[in-house]
Structure formats: C-alpha cells, structure tokens
Amino acid sequence: MKTDINPITGSANMARRSFLRYAGASAAAVAVMGAAASCKKERVTVAGATDIGSGDIGILNYAYALEQLEAAFYLQVAATPYSGITAIETAYLTDIRDHEVLHRDFFKAALGSKAIMALTTDFSSINFSSRASVLGAAKLLEDTGVQAYDGAGYLIKDATYLxxxxxxxxxxxxxxxxxxxxxxxxxxxxxxxxxxxxNKHASIKDILSAANGFLKTKVTANSF
Structure with a gap:
C-alpha cells in the first residue's frame, strides 16, 4: 500500500475503514507474543504525565505513543540529512519515515476520541548531522519498538488488534x-x-521508562 506523506507535516490521510482493512489477516503471526511474555505489573508513574489508559485501548495508546516518537524521529532525519548520507540511505530512511507515519496515523484513526494527546519529543541527545548518532538512535528506537510489541502482545484481547x-x-x-x-x-x-x-521482549514499564527519555510529554501506564 503506497500512501503519500507530506514531508513537512508528516501527515497521511488515514480513514478508519483503511485501518480495519490493514488489520484484516490472520493473527497467527503474533501468537508467540503471548507465550513469550510473562504477566507482571507494568505500572509507570510520572507526575503530570499523559496516561495511556487500560485494556486494549491502553495497549493501542501505548503503541500510538511509540509510533509518534518514531515518526517524529524519522521526519527530522529526512528534513535534516546527516553529513555524507548516500542516495540509498536516503531512500531507505525515507521509506521508514513513511511507514512510521502510516503506523502513527492508523493508531490515531483506530483510537478516535480515546487517543492520547500528540506528544512533544526531545531529541536533544541526538546529533542529526552525524551518521553514527542518527543510526545509533534509529537502532535504539527500532529495537525498542519490536521488543515493546512482543512484550505487550499477551495483554491484547481483541483479535483484530492482535x-x-x-x-x-x-x-x-x-x-x-x-x-x-x-x-x-x-x-x-x-x-x-x-x-x-x-526476538527479545520488554515490559511496558521498561519501554516507557526508555521512551520518556526522548519525550517532553511524559507517558505513564498506571492501569497495567
């Protein structure tokens, strides 16, 4: 599925029915997520933060928060290419940017009025002019994202969301x-x-603790 992404605003026109079509195949691919994860307290508490909520909505908001972070990162990477970036690296990172924007907008569409607020990022620790800094941060975000999905899958009840x-x-x-x-x-x-x-997995508590390091708008999980 090809969707045009505005390189400035990072917006994609995501209808709710498109989200449901996107989710419409077998859940077998994620069956191992429940087996891999152990039930544990996932509570993350930060004063004045935005809470993801509970149940499936909470898990969707958890994913939405992480996809907001990743989309914002790759939008910045595409807007300010690092020194010496090659044509193939530009193509790869632009494709990833487009995927992350799609993911972010799908979750926003699915959640509707139950979505958490748009988060404000803090990338002050990343040198966007340095290939090593950008790719190091990209690896951290991508590895963390995979571990987050694998670690929270067992909490999802709705088969469509799974x-x-x-x-x-x-x-x-x-x-x-x-x-x-x-x-x-x-x-x-x-x-x-x-x-x-x-694949390794991580708890909601561990993932949000790490993600909050890149967020001015802190995120909590007080219902897990």
Whole structure:
C-alpha cells in the first residue's frame, strides 16, 4: 500500500475503514507474543504525565505513543540529512519515515476520541548531522519498538488488534534489521535474538521508562 506523506507535516490521510482493512489477516503471526511474555505489573508513574489508559485501548495508546516518537524521529532525519548520507540511505530512511507515519496515523484513526494527546519529543541527545548518532538512535528506537510489541502482545484481547500488532511488529523488525545492517553489515539480528532464536521482549514499564527519555510529554501506564 503506497500512501503519500507530506514531508513537512508528516501527515497521511488515514480513514478508519483503511485501518480495519490493514488489520484484516490472520493473527497467527503474533501468537508467540503471548507465550513469550510473562504477566507482571507494568505500572509507570510520572507526575503530570499523559496516561495511556487500560485494556486494549491502553495497549493501542501505548503503541500510538511509540509510533509518534518514531515518526517524529524519522521526519527530522529526512528534513535534516546527516553529513555524507548516500542516495540509498536516503531512500531507505525515507521509506521508514513513511511507514512510521502510516503506523502513527492508523493508531490515531483506530483510537478516535480515546487517543492520547500528540506528544512533544526531545531529541536533544541526538546529533542529526552525524551518521553514527542518527543510526545509533534509529537502532535504539527500532529495537525498542519490536521488543515493546512482543512484550505487550499477551495483554491484547481483541483479535483484530492482535492481528494489527503482528502486521506492524513484522515491519518494525524489518526496519530494525535494516538499520543494524547499515551500521554493521551482516549484523541484522545478532543482538536481538535469544538462545531459542526468538526476538527479545520488554515490559511496558521498561519501554516507557526508555521512551520518556526522548519525550517532553511524559507517558505513564498506571492501569497495567
């Protein structure tokens, strides 16, 4: 599916019915997420922060928060290319930007009035003129994103949402492998798999604690 992304605003015209079509295949791809994750307290508390809510809506808002962060990052990367960027790197990073904007807008459409607010990012720790800094941050965000989906999948009750999570996490994993390979050719998954050949996963608490380092608008999970 090709969607035109405004490179300035990063907007995509996402209708709710498009979201549902996007989610409409088998949930088998994410069945392992529930088996991999253990039930635990996921509560994250930060004074004055935006809370993701509870249940499936909370999980969708959790994903929406992370997709907002990733979309904002790649919009900045595309707007201010790092020194020495190649044509193929530009193409790759532009494609990833477009995917992340689509993901962000799909979650916003699905959540409707239940969506959390638009988040304000803080990328002051990233040097966008440096290839090493940009790709290092991209790897961190992509690896964290995959671990987030894999770690929260067991909490999703609605099969349609579970299917959507499986579709998106598979794309995020492709992004993560590509970024890793740009940094070090041949390293596409070397540090992200466990001894069973399964992707590592992380709790909501751990993921939001990390994500809040890139957010001025802090996010909490007080209902998990």
């Amino acid at each position: 299917t959507l999570a499986g579709k998106i996490v598979s794309v995020e994993a492709r992004h993560a492998a590509l970024i890793s390979n740009l940094i070090s050719p041949g390293s596409f998954a070397s540090d992200q798999l466990d001894s069973n050949g399964l």
